[in-house]
Amino acid sequence: MPLPTGDTIGILADNLKIRNSVLPISAGSATRWARGLGLPRGGETVIYTGLMYQLIPYITSMNKAQGMIEDTPLADFARVGRFVNRFVNISSLMAIPQSAMQERFDGILVNIARLLRQAGVEPGYMYEDDLYSGALVYDLGMDDVLEEHARKVYRNLKNYGVKNLITVDPHTTNMLRSVYPALIKGYDLNVKSYMEVLAERHAWALRSLEDEVVIHDSCVYARYENVVNEQRTLLTGAGVTVREPADAGRFTLCCGGPAESLYPKKAVAAAERRVEQLKAAGSKVVTMCPICLVNLQKAAHNQINIEDISVYLARAYCPE
Amino acid sequence: MALVNPNFAEEIGKPEAFNASACMNCGVCSAVCPMGIELLPRKLFRYVLLGLEDKVQKNSETIYSCLLCKMCEANCPAGVHIAENVRSLRYYLNKKVYNL
Numbered sequence: 001m002p003l004p005t006g007d008t009i010g011i012l013a014d015n016l017k018i019r020n021s022v023l024p025i026s027a028g029s030a031t032r033w034a035r036g037l038g039l040p041r042g043g044e045t046v047i048y049t050g051l052m053y054q055l056i057p058y059i060t061s062m063n064k065a066q067g068m069i070e071d072t073p074l075a076d077f078a079r080v081g082r083f084v085n086r087f088v089n090i091s092s093l094m095a096i097p098q099s100a101m102q103e104r105f106d107g108i109l110v111n112i113a114r115l116l117r118q119a120g121v122e123p124g125y126m127y128e129d130d131l132y133s134g135a136l137v138y139d140l141g142m143d144d145v146l147e148e149h150a151r152k153v154y155r156n157l158k159n160y161g162v163k164n165l166i167t168v169d170p171h172t173t174n175m176l177r178s179v180y181p182a183l184i185k186g187y188d189l190n191v192k193s194y195m196e197v198l199a200e201r202h203a204w205a206l207r208s209l210e211d212e213v214v215i216h217d218s219c220v221y222a223r224y225e226n227v228v229n230e231q232r233t234l235l236t237g238a239g240v241t242v243r244e245p246a247d248a249g250r251f252t253l254c255c256g257g258p259a260e261s262l263y264p265k266k267a268v269a270a271a272e273r274r275v276e277q278l279k280a281a282g283s284k285v286v287t288m289c290p291i292c293l294v295n296l297q298k299a300a301h302n303q304i305n306i307e308d309i310s311v312y313l314a315r316a317y318c319p320e
Numbered sequence: 321m322a323l324v325n326p327n328f329a330e331e332i333g334k335p336e337a338f339n340a341s342a343c344m345n346c347g348v349c350s351a352v353c354p355m356g357i358e359l360l361p362r363k364l365f366r367y368v369l370l371g372l373e374d375k376v377q378k379n380s381e382t383i384y385s386c387l388l389c390k391m392c393e394a395n396c397p398a399g400v401h402i403a404e405n406v407r408s409l410r411y412y413l414n415k416k417v418y419n420l
Contacts, residue, residue, distance in 0.1 A: 005384055006418030013420065139388055141410025142420065219389040254354050254389035262384050270354055270387070 003066060007082045008262055013142045014086055016149055021051060022136050023058050023091050027128035030054050033106035034125055037113055042160035043124030047113060047194070050133040050172030053105045056290045057097030059260070060298075065094045066264050105290065111314035112168050112194050118318050119203045123166055129156055133175035139258060150180050157189060165191045170220035170227070170289045178224065193221070195288065198313070199230040205316040208239025213312065214282040214304075215242050216274070216296065217252035218289035231288055231309055238316030245281040253277060256299075257291035271299035279304055286312060324371040331412065332368055338408045340365035342398045349392035349402060360386055361402045364409070376409065377417055383409050 012022040030051055039047070084090055116123055134149045153176075157165070167173040170193070177191035192200075213235065221227040228249050235242050247253040256270025275296055278285050286309045287293040297306050325331070332338050343365050350358050359382050367375040376383075386406045393402045414420040 005380060006414070006420060009414060009418065010420055139407070140384070141407050141412075141414050143407075143411055219387070219391070223390040223394050250394060251391070254387045254391065256354070256387065258387040258389070259355070259385055263381075266355065266385055273354065 111310035
């Protein structure tokens with residue numbers, strides 16, 4: 001038996017409504033990456049994570065559990081699970097993250113904050129008020145729940161006096177830049193991804209990496225937000241030769257990640273198809289979306305090295 | 321025999337967003353779909369336009385399997401808002417079938 005569609009979507013939407021995130025995590029886990037960086041609270045310009053990188057270790061653990069029950073009679077328990085989840089946060093019991101994975105994903109956010117500082121941007125951070133954007137619930141067609149959440153996120157940002165958001169992943173960028181303005185009258189926030197900010201500021205590399213990578217574009221950056229050149233400019237500036245796989249840039253092939261919440265097996269099959277294309281182009285791959293990173297890595301079985309683009313950029317643009 | 325709901329396309333939602341009628345059934349979307357979903361989106365949109373509500377409801381797995389990656393949309397010669405149309409179908413199923 002596949003995972004019950006309605007109940008799975010219901011759990012995710014209930015979590016967003018009751019706990020502000022599709023998969024609630026503690027404020028400590030969400031903000032741990034920023035410890036020691038001295039980022040001021042709030043401000044006109046903030047780095048906005050939308051929790052995407054922090055959530056991935058939890059989502060991975062949750063998907064493992066989902067994968068184990070998908071196509072088994074246990075899948076039917078999601079019905080009971082939805083009822084119980086309204087009162088007890090059962091998703092937190094199912095999603096126990098690996099600490100090594102948390103460190104890795106926290107490290108990506110540290111890279112991004114360092115890159116921005118190196119480019120002369122001193123962003124603030126909203127710490128526990130840096131809320132999830134609602135991307136997954138929007139994708140699943142829960143528009144009413146999303147609209148209510150979007151208003152909450154916007155009110156929160158206005159209360160902090162934020163004017164400029166620097167986002168770190170494609171999904172949050174798309175939600176805050178293209179989806180929210182259609183839902184909220186008078187929406188007036190300026191949203192840019194950190195790669196756009198770095199490219200605009202003509203960030204200057206401190207060293208040349210003399211390396212070569214295959215680039216995997218995110219569908220959302222490439223086809224929803226038209227962010228295609230910035231990542232190439234930054235990598236080239238870092239002394240990295242960019243190799244293009246079959247289906248690249250605006251015609252990039254999806255990593256399969258968006259199918260993960262309802263059909264984990266289909267998501268892996270799609271990722272395997274993309275991994276074959278990437279493998280044919282080279283052995284080192286960069287991604288710029290946490291969902292792409294984790295989904296491709298799962299399908300690659302260590303046959304290729306996959307890193308977030310910020311890892312390469314920090315090596316080249318930041319002091320050691 | 322098929323049961324036809326003549327108001328189905330309107331029920332799917334915001335008519336300005338659901339522009340399935342622009343589809344000229346060329347099949348490029350099916351050819352480039354990374355999930356290999358033959359039904360999506362052109363046949364599905366045709367079911368909506370023809371009012372075949374049952375057919376749409378029976379294909380809910382296909383509708384939720386779509387990655388919304390817009391590969392089809394980037395290649396569509398008719399400029400159909402495929403991803404938004406699929407999201408509209410999810411909104412409809414969430415309300416009508418799953419009571420969400």
